Amino acid sequence: MIKDWPEHERPREKLLHQGANSLSDAELLAIFLRTGVKGCHVVDLARQLLQQFGSISAIFAADRFSFCQKQGLGLAKFVQLQACLEMSKRYLAEQLPEQTALTSSVATRNYLIAELRAEHNEFFAALLLDSQHQIIGFERLFSGTLDSATIYPRVVVELALKQQAAAVILCHNHPSGVAEPSVADQQITQRLIDALRLIEVKVLDHIIVAQHQSYSFAEHGKL
Incomplete structure (x- = not known):
């Protein structure tokens, strides 16, 4: 369980104390996923997904079917990810x-x-x-x-x-x-x-x- 990890190793606490750029791809994805699946905590799940897709960019680019069929993902997370991506685009446009x-x-x-x-x-x-x-x-x-x-x-x-x-x-x-x-x-x-x-x-x-x-x-x- 991640709650049993030292505080400085937990993704959310690490982000708060060291900044988002200190996190690995797996740790950032774990924060987005929030929870793991039975027998697999969220950071390990994130690592598995990165290995299956190949990269964070590939996860972002995945179509709904490819995204939703992976363990630990689903339609709700697909919608959430698309909303995050669109907010990022609009933020960059405003800059x-x-x-x-x-x-x-x-x-x-x-x-x-x-x-x-x-x-x-x-x-x-x-x-x-x-x-x-x-x-x-x-x-x-x-x-x-x-x-x-x-x-x-x-x-x-x-x-x-x-x-x-x-x-x-x-x-x-x-x-x-x-x-x-x-x-x-x-x-x-x-x-x-x-x-x-x-x-x-x-x-x-x-x-x-x-x-x-x-x-x-x-x-x-x-x-």
């Missing part, structure tokens, strides 16, 4: 700076990573900004296997005009986990820069999300 350029912003990257890292398919999206680089909105535009034939500049241009955007940050994810841009990624970026330039909308960056990693076209001088 985006409102008055400064966002090309190298850690907050922007964290927000885009939270939005796209768990997706199994590729998504192409745009973060729309006004003339002061305040955020207007975030829109997912295309999905599937993305190449120069499946990204339509006209759609991006129409969105920018509709939202009266003055600048955009383009983004898409690589489910493979490799953040480096392909030749097709570079071609798509240039086509969109050229198309948006015609309506005087500036592309500030194109960020590729690959799980917890990201790649910035602007920081690598590719814009």
